[in-house]
Amino acid sequence: MNQLPQQLANGLILGALYGLVAIGYTMVYGIVQLINFAHGEIFMVGGFGALTAFLALPGGTTLWIAIPLMLVAGILVSVLVAIGAERFAYRPLRTAPRLAPLITAIGLSIALQQLVFSFYPDAKKARVFPQIPGSPFNIAGMTIQRSDLFLIVAAPVCMLALGWFVTKTRSGRAMQATSQDPDTAKLMGIDTDRIIVMAFAIGAAFAAVAAVAYGLRTGQIDWHMGFVLGLKAFTAAVLGGIGNIYGAMLGGLVLGLAEGLATAYIQHVPGMQLFGGGAWKDVWAFVLLIVVLLVRPQGLLGERVADRA
């Protein structure tokens, strides 16, 4: 049986998820040159925010009402955490040597994971997340779960909205200006502090959308889901060219496709029989990152390697 269409579909869906999270890395990096390690955890708390909203609704609420409310709650929680982190952890260190905010980010990442792990009720194990019920669709040999519909709709909508925001609105253009040259942007009357907060907030909102999609897709969320996903999303951001929002989405899709194809086909490569399957997909994603850094360090869509040491 030809499994190529199925693997392509899986890869694209997974890739859209990576892309949504990668937006957060790439926007923050583009503006303040900081790898926000805690972004994976912002994704995770968004998932728990959405779960809380679901728990608060009376049992039996239809998902048509529940999902938008969960989305709102998830975005609210993620954005609040991201803004708080920016305000109290990163902003005081903006002029510090670049190691300091990175280490703060690691501390924040561990602290957020542990806060959820220790204090969210029953979060020591994975918690059940609602799924869209019903049988999967079968289109042209591809099987697509109903829960993935959310992501298939949400990811393009988010991307189009972001593209419109960045190119057409005043704030979006201010953001581009800040990313190109913060000092000059400030001289032009742009409130760069506000722009930085906005970049964190948009990234967090997208991460929360991704978290709801992740929960719907896998049917559960847990406290350490942000770590590996954040790593993958950062890989996607580098793959697409860090600092470039379209690159982040493209990088996510490429990474997702590569993972899907590696899972299915690596074992057919002579001499690699034992290195296929799901157990090795993270390894192949990582190898892809190394290869990209080796041959095209500016990423797929990146034009230059920023040199602002």
Added chain:
Amino acid sequence: MTTTETTPVIPLPAGTARILTAVGATATAASAFLAWTWTSDFPGDLTVTGYPGGLQWLTLVAGALTLVLTLASYGLRGLRWTSPTRSDNGILLAATGGAVVTWGTLIAIGVELGGMANLEPGGWVAGVASALTLIGALGLPLDRHTRRPLQVLNKWWFTAVPVTPLLYLAATGVDSSRPVAPVLVVLAQGGLAAAGGVVLVQALMLLRTWLRLTTIERRTAPPLELPSWVEVLLIIAAFSVGLFAITFGIDTEYGELFTGYLVLAGTGVAALTKSGLIARLRALTVKHRPVTTGAAFAAAAGFPFTQSSDQYTSVATNILIFATVALGLNIVVGLAGLLDLGYVAFLGVGAYAAALVSGSPASPIHVAFPFWGAVLTGAAASMIFGVLIGAPTLRLRGDYLAIVTLGFGEIFRITMNNLNGTTGPNLTNGSNGIPRIPDLNIFGFDLGKTHTVFGIDLGRFSNYYLLMLIVTAFVVLVFSRVGDSRIGRAWVAIREDETAAQAMGINGFRLKLLAFALGASLAGLAGTVQAHVSYTVTPDQYTFAEALPPNSAFLLAAVILGGMGTISGPLLGATLLFLIPKKLEFLSNYQLLAFGIALIVLMRVRPEGLIANRRRQLEFHEADIPAQAAPSDTALTKAGA
């Protein structure tokens, strides 16, 4: 501009305050010999009159230290050397340490035995004496700012103080059968904690404004001209005291004692720093550097001889492994400025390499290398991986290395799990790891057996401790030689400004790769010993963040907490980070949380670490440099007037 003055916090006549401090300190020290409680249920047996036990030793030390410093402030011959600066702030710090330890003990007795009625009169004597000492010390003429304006937090935050209790009541009122109820309660508790935090921070700011403490740079009397051998003896004495203090810390048997020990160690060192004794000691160690290094290692080597069982030597061995790896990481992070978030994977590569060639029956490679062969294999394997990871990444500027190493750390673990024969070739036994690694045998000396040296039994862990100490010495040697060389200075130049360094003719990529590969192979070296010490290597020993060190996050934290670019910093940081989770078991559920928060706070408050590299300190506090010039200005005017 702020100016300084020397005034008491509590307006007492200077003479009275000093007498009160001296008498209080004497009474505090003496009270350690009394019975504090009637039952030996409280750990350490504080019931004996005439002999201090457990926490009472700490009170005794604190009282004695305060007394010595107070007597020195009278200018008593024979004790004056303890306080070269003649600053009374040291006395205040020592008195604070005494009061905190004593009252902490009394409160712990009250809480654990259920009520203050469990205190014997001796306990009350200790409490009153230590409190009087503190009051007396506050009445001494202290170095203070003339004025320090009160910092007030954002006023809106204080609305949390009345609002959060109401929210909490509302949350507990939610029907508990609804699934959201426990979540709401937790959120409301979080709100309460945040409100408490706001109040606490504001209270600390009030205290700071009230005390207005600072340090006034004083010209100290020139140190006594001592013959060289006396100075060497002094260094050795200081390290003996240090060995005793660290041994005491490792040997503490219960959390209360360890907490008290940490408080006393912190305030004691701070007091001696204020009194200027530490600076004197440092000047001596700088003058006799080889002797100092020798004395430090001799003191460390002396540790197994103070132990009667292997219980604490195993702890010490693991501290040494952790500290050595942290020191290796310090080459990468501290000297070359390369953030490596997967460093523990190199330790793992070394450990796995050593385990595979150790002759363990579980290893699919049935060879048994001698120890030197295993060491070379482990270090070489780590270095190869270091070059493989570093070569593509280090060509680039920016923080790619951080994420690639983070990925490498994760991939290492996944790969070791997968190489189990079903999801991959059989090399590592997957998650079961490689067990039954035989003990080392070096030149016929079996490290697994107990040997008797000078009539003292040295068990298995003592042997490995001494072996590990040799490895540590080697890493220290590499660090100091490379750090002071042309290569080391080039690393620092790259760390500070790569563009400028390259303009000076430094090949950035090659030197960064050298630092990375050297760091990796040192970790591999430590890994080979670790594999033998722990009998088994499993993939889950080498994670990014885990409750127990060593793991990548804790290694990085040890370097940063201790002080980047220094030798003693990571050693101290690793010791603290190993002992604190080990000894304070009540923290065990929240230690990673505390660790994460501590990293954030540390970066805000003291990014240069406990032991600051001079250059680093200037770099982190660039804004303060003009302010530092101020005291000398006033000193000049005073001198001129």
